[in-house]
Amino acid sequence: MTQTPLVEFENLKVRFKGERTVHAINGLNLSLQPGEMLGLLGESGSGKSVTLKTLLRLLPPKRSELEGSVRVNGTDIMTLSGNALASYRGGDVSMVFQEPALALDPVYTIGDQIAETVMRHKGIGKTAAMDVALDMLTRVRIPSPERRLKNYPHELSGGMRQRAMIALALSCRPKLLLADEPTTALDATVQIQILLLLRELQKEFGMGVIFVTHDIGVAVEVSDKIAIMYAGNLVETGTTRDVIRNPQHPYTKGLLAANLHGVVKGERLDAIPGSPPALEEPPHCCSFAPRCAFAEDRCRSDLPPVTDLGGGHSVSCVLAASTTTA
Amino acid sequence: MSKTDATNSTSDRGGPRQPLIIAKNLKKHFPIRSGMLNRQTATVHAVDGISFDVKKGETLGIVGESGCGKSTTARLLIGLIELDDGSIIFDGDVLGSDIKLKELRRGVQMVFQDSYASLNPRMTILDSIAFGPKIHDHKDPASVARNLMERVGLDPERFAMRYPHELSGGQRQRVNIARALALSPRLVILDEAVSALDKSVEAQVLNLLSDLREELDLTYVFISHDLNVVRYISDRVLVMYLGEVVEVGPVEAVYKEQAHPYTASLFAAMPSMDPDNRTEEPPLAGDPPNPIDPPTGCRFHTRCRFSESVCSKVKPKLNVIADNPDHLAACHIKDVGSGHSLAAQEAGE
Numbered sequence: 001m002t003q004t005p006l007v008e009f010e011n012l013k014v015r016f017k018g019e020r021t022v023h024a025i026n027g028l029n030l031s032l033q034p035g036e037m038l039g040l041l042g043e044s045g046s047g048k049s050v051t052l053k054t055l056l057r058l059l060p061p062k063r064s065e066l067e068g069s070v071r072v073n074g075t076d077i078m079t080l081s082g083n084a085l086a087s088y089r090g091g092d093v094s095m096v097f098q099e100p101a102l103a104l105d106p107v108y109t110i111g112d113q114i115a116e117t118v119m120r121h122k123g124i125g126k127t128a129a130m131d132v133a134l135d136m137l138t139r140v141r142i143p144s145p146e147r148r149l150k151n152y153p154h155e156l157s158g159g160m161r162q163r164a165m166i167a168l169a170l171s172c173r174p175k176l177l178l179a180d181e182p183t184t185a186l187d188a189t190v191q192i193q194i195l196l197l198l199r200e201l202q203k204e205f206g207m208g209v210i211f212v213t214h215d216i217g218v219a220v221e222v223s224d225k226i227a228i229m230y231a232g233n234l235v236e237t238g239t240t241r242d243v244i245r246n247p248q249h250p251y252t253k254g255l256l257a258a259n260l261h262g263v264v265k266g267e268r269l270d271a272i273p274g275s276p277p278a279l280e281e282p283p284h285c286c287s288f289a290p291r292c293a294f295a296e297d298r299c300r301s302d303l304p305p306v307t308d309l310g311g312g313h314s315v316s317c318v319l320a321a322s323t324t325t326a
Numbered sequence: 327m328s329k330t331d332a333t334n335s336t337s338d339r340g341g342p343r344q345p346l347i348i349a350k351n352l353k354k355h356f357p358i359r360s361g362m363l364n365r366q367t368a369t370v371h372a373v374d375g376i377s378f379d380v381k382k383g384e385t386l387g388i389v390g391e392s393g394c395g396k397s398t399t400a401r402l403l404i405g406l407i408e409l410d411d412g413s414i415i416f417d418g419d420v421l422g423s424d425i426k427l428k429e430l431r432r433g434v435q436m437v438f439q440d441s442y443a444s445l446n447p448r449m450t451i452l453d454s455i456a457f458g459p460k461i462h463d464h465k466d467p468a469s470v471a472r473n474l475m476e477r478v479g480l481d482p483e484r485f486a487m488r489y490p491h492e493l494s495g496g497q498r499q500r501v502n503i504a505r506a507l508a509l510s511p512r513l514v515i516l517d518e519a520v521s522a523l524d525k526s527v528e529a530q531v532l533n534l535l536s537d538l539r540e541e542l543d544l545t546y547v548f549i550s551h552d553l554n555v556v557r558y559i560s561d562r563v564l565v566m567y568l569g570e571v572v573e574v575g576p577v578e579a580v581y582k583e584q585a586h587p588y589t590a591s592l593f594a595a596m597p598s599m600d601p602d603n604r605t606e607e608p609p610l611a612g613d614p615p616n617p618i619d620p621p622t623g624c625r626f627h628t629r630c631r632f633s634e635s636v637c638s639k640v641k642p643k644l645n646v647i648a649d650n651p652d653h654l655a656a657c658h659i660k661d662v663g664s665g666h667s668l669a670a671q672e673a674g675e
Contacts (some may be wrong), residue, residue: 009436043524083488107474157613158613159613160613185552187610187613188391188551188553188592188595189609190613190614191595192595192597192609193610195597195605196605196606196607196608214524215597216525216599217596217597217599220597220598220599220600220604221598223605240601241601241602254526255526257524257529259525259554260529260554260557260558261554262556263557265559266536268533269533269558271529272528272529275494275496275526276524276528292524314354
């Protein structure tokens with residue numbers, strides 16, 4: 001692949017200081033090609049949201065310490081400041097949040113909010129910007145978009161608000177869209193509508209998408225690739241098909257079992273024991289070892305090697321390493 | 327009612343055939359007040375005439391989208407909010423006339439979704455669990471609490487004196503389960519009790535709930551929006567839409583073939599889990615309507631693709647599906663005499 005990756009994380013480390021130190025991200029390596037849809041999957045505290053916030057430079061500067069590099073389209077985003085940062089945010093990269101009711105401004109109409117973004121980034125007048133806003137509302141399939149332009153966020157239903165949020169995020173045609181659990185707060189029948197909409201718009205606009213979710217089913221529904229995070233690092237990455245059909249990491253297997261898809265009633269669940277680590281120390285061994293049924297001595301003494309299984313499928317586990325070399 | 331009766335209210339009286347709890351035509355409307363004079367301007371039809379029973383030892387799953395009245399139903403069952411109409415019959419005793427609320431609460435307990443908000447932040451874990459037995463004049467509430475903590479997998483030595491904020495979400499939910507069990511109830515209502523937990527922890531808690539059910543002979547009402555979880559834990563499932571029951575039946579029958587178009591859409595909306603066979607068409611358009619002003623006739627007719635004129639005019643009754651007397655659905659298509667064009671076809675088949 002000679003193409004410049006759209007996003008490239010190189011050995012990213014994020015630490016939060018304060019009363020107690022939290023090692024939120026511990027040496028993340030991940031890349032995303034233009035036009036690719038990546039599902040970033042993990043439980044609470046695994047570092048998915050911190051990864052997205054790092055990409056938008058939204059972490060509190062005084063309290064967070066970063067190491068490693070993050071490049072978007074070849075530019076090291078850590079060097080951005082002032083106007084360059086402002087046009088990067090919302091222009092090149094934008095984000096859809098979990099709770100649209102909180103992310104949208106309650107005192108401006110939907111049309112004004114979209115138009116403001118467009119005017120700011122594209123430097124066009126209000127009338128032209130309103131046309132863009134109308135076009136965006138049509139594209140996200142909001143019924144009677146002319147009327148909705150003049151609505152305030154509280155006048156829309158949950159699903160409609162999330163559509164408006166997507167319209168806002170896509171109004172400047174970003175190359176990269178970050179979606180942080182965009183359907184978690186929605187009802188099941190609305191969730192599937194939004195997932196399919198995002199899939200379509202991604203194809204239409206050809207943008208790269210990082211879709212953060214804790215729901216493995218949602219990730220399967222939207223993504224080309226899946227990356228699974230645990231305790232601030234990736235445990236397994238690969239095409240959606242490889243990860244779902246042929247999971248290698250014990251944690252991935254546990255997550256798939258915990259989804260209860262096709263489980264027999266009354267059968268005992270194969271639950272992963274224990275709970276995720278507190279991340280007060282940087283990991284010196286496999287973070288999953290204390291909960292892993294296959295843990296060996298070396299899992300508790302050394303960091304697990306990352307094994308490339310081919311076809312972009314890589315796993316960070318000693319078990320996968322030993323099977324490929326054997 | 328004498329005192330001896332009250333202490334016996336948790337033992338079986340009606341026999342195995344008497345349903346543990348019968349909900350008859352439950353109705354709960356919430357007024358919305360606004361303006362300077364705080365006059366009632368609208369009504370939320372949260373629960374609108376629903377009836378069901380829960381048999382002894384079974385688990386009844388209740389599913390539906392937000393605003394369909396699942397949680398209101400749960401709160402009505404345990405008497406947290408007052409009924410507008412209808413009655414609750416606990417093992418043959420009518421709430422209000424035969425048994426009092428405090429007696430009902432010995433037999434029915436509840437676990438809520440938000441494990442943190444439902445615990446008193448200023449009470450230690452031990453005190454929280456021992457609170458119920460203390461109120462109900464138990465001799466040694468602390469030892470009850472310690473035993474229960476051990477039972478739900480929390481070491482009393484380590485956790486008894488801790489406060490809720492010192493525990494993880496999974497541990498707090500175990501405390502809530504222990505607290506619900508402290509009065510040896512026969513029915514436990516689990517209102518999205520595992521929904522806020524991470525998937526790996528959720529599986530642990532589900533295993534615990536299955537063990538407890540067997541050991542303590544419990545009956546569960548399990549409310550959830552996750553159809554996979556409901557299928558795993560329930561014997562029967564009840565589907566609600568805008569304050570009404572649209573379908574009820576044995577889990578396997580309903581999961582195999584959904585009789586009501588809404589149930590079918592709800593199942594089709596589940597993510598497919600098959601990367602080669604992803605969902606292509608959303609099964610329903612739009613959001614669920616507002617329960618303030620629910621549609622007339624069949625409440626689902628505004629989103630139903632089989633909707634005909636009869637659907638907007640006449641409220642459908644619950645009909646038996648496919649000769650299975652336990653499987654009922656409220657749809658005109660399943661009612662031969664309804665006048666829906668598809669009903670005749672169904673009958674002809």
